[in-house]
Amino acid sequence: MKFFIDTANLSQIKEANELGILDGVTTNPSLMAKEGIKGHEAVFNHYKTICEMVNGDISAEVVSTDFQSIVEEGKKLAAIHSNIVVKVPMIKDGVKAIKWFTDNGIRTNCTLVFSAGQAILAAKAGAAYVSPFIGRIDDSGWDGMQLIEQIATIYAVQGYRTEILAASIRNPNHIIRAAELGADVITSPLESILGLLKHPLTDIGLAKFLEDAKKFA
Ligand code: E4P
16 A cells, blocks of 8 residues: 655655655645645745655646646646656546546546545546545545445446545545455545554563663663
């Protein structure tokens, strides 16, 4: 399972990258705004910087909603770097645009996916990635993990090659469950990735080993 970090924060991207386990980055307009990135040029430069930092797929999201504008915006994003994956929302014109990008050799990440039906459409249009938002589904009282399982089953039965990218991760357990259920990728805030490290018995065990090591130092 690939690990992407879900942020536009450069120091968090650097920290995750230095761990040596990072396979890519996802961003979205809210994450860019959180970092105070404003204006077309600043956004493009920020994507360029991320591409130069991380050797892996970098999702850059379009903010257009009609077919022609999505295509024009996506072409410009894809031209930033060969690792850019154009992130397109699951709307009617988005599906049309994903198909256009597929036919024209531009890889896409279909975002804002909340149902198996939407995941089928993303795969049919040829998206490289489909992003079910598991945390937001949990927040609304449904079970995000059930959706991961359902999409994994459908894609296996149908032989779809679109990779399942579990998004909207809220905690380390989401990452573990996504791995168990067959997600190809998770995209997560740094905190949940680092949360995988933690176990109290590791801390207790290490403290004891270090204490005993002093006896023969
Ligand atoms: C997906 O790529 C999105 O950027 C992201 O995972 C959304 O997560 P949120 O629900 O925490 O905003």
